[in-house]
Amino acid sequence: MPELPEVETFKRYIEARSLLRSIAEVEVRNPTVLGPMEPEELRRRVGGAMFLSARRHGKQLFLELSSGGWLTWHFGMTGEPVLFSNGDVPRFPRVLFRFADETLAFDDPRMLGRIGWTPTVEEFVRRKRLGPDALAITSKEFVDRFGRARGALKPALMDQHRMAGMGNIYSDEVLFQSRLDPRTGADSLDRGELEAVHRVMRRVLRMSIARGTDFSRFPRTYLLHHRRKGASCPGCGGTTETVTLGGRTTYYCPACQRPRAGGVEGRT
Template sequence: MPELPEVHGYKVYIDSTCLHNTITSFVCRDTKLLKQPENDFKEHLIGKKLIGTQRIGKYLFVKTSGDKILVMHFGMTGRPNYYKDPEDRPKFGHIVLGFDNDFHFAFENKRKFGWWNLIDSIKDYKAEKGLSDDARELSLEEFKTSLENRKTHIKKVIMDQSVAAGVGNWMADEILYQAKIHPKKKVNDMTEVDIKNVFDAMKNVIEVAIKHDSHYSDFPDDFFIHIRKEGEPCHHTGAEIQKIKVGGRTTYFSPEWQMK
């Protein structure tokens, strides 16, 4: 699933391609991907321009020259695709905007878990969805405050979008590996040092992933992503990586490196 670094890349891509062109058409092959009636999208997008973007976690907000803001969520397999020749429309480009420069913007969505919405206010939407500030922008104090009175496993907590918007499954495993924290460690059992280590690891993982455009193979050699598979040897101890479930999510960790 696209997480914070991937969606950051999509933001950069959209910013550099399809902004400031007038939308001339809106085509949707599957209206289940739309949170509003299709005619609302046509009414509020056709004749307007996309003028800027803002990302909060895995949500991408695209401001328009009209009175609505377009929200994109990329689900499991979503990604943007900007192209010119109509014959180049990607196979899974289920939503397509046409522009007056004869280019097109396709929202690729193979597994159809992604969606579009139209909203009036990013601030109100953020509050409605209970989103924290973007994990890249969080301060240590904000992070610590979000963890107060939490008694569940740290893996589940840092994936909570009200705590650290944008952190998903692979990132959580990577963060806890870098911080040497067991994914089932209870937040109320963590020390101040533990919490800071998780925070620092989160910031580092985010910046490394963005720097390398989420190309995992380019991540530093000691990153968990390279061995995130049951039975693989830990970089630090050689012990086999184990797989468990935490909060219903498949979780990988190094048992001798990440002690409870």
């Protein structure tokens, strides 16, 4: 689930009903998601405390603790927060934060997500060397950072050190709507072209958040509805293709997304 729009939606979900409520108990069912942190440390920091506020940077969520510092939540590939009462218990609750009458679960089947603690958000962002948030980055900084990238544009968009928040699906979508082959060299684009990619990225991310990241409510012209082998391009009806970039399967339309002079594929 989680790229920037999903995490922003998770943030709003938690803000709506999980702030300023006393956490009576913390139950750690799978210590794996705590990484190096001992369950005892989590219980000590969170037990009896409450979440005061939430912040987001890229795909990372931060929950301010009344006991000091912030809980850091990263959802990996399949994580999501689920607030539930007696009824519908989620299927893969790895850590449970129990309020008086409801429970907030860190639900994550694959357990690639992580919960940690940091004294300040800034210190965490610095330590992980995260780039500016994809919805906060200015056009000028975007041009500056991507104009200096030496490799292909797609992996550069997904590089959390360059800019935080873009993942595999939204990167493909932005490139499709920008009509750029994913292998295009980032530094082969001029200022105007990079500014255009920045505008497309903002439009895609904001649209997704506005629709609650529900793909079924996205425009039918979006490529993400067609992430299957041999699917047809929503633009020209042709057949889409895949290529592996940055270790990830990349969907694109060879007819709509033109390779251009200066592309990475032609280099020696």
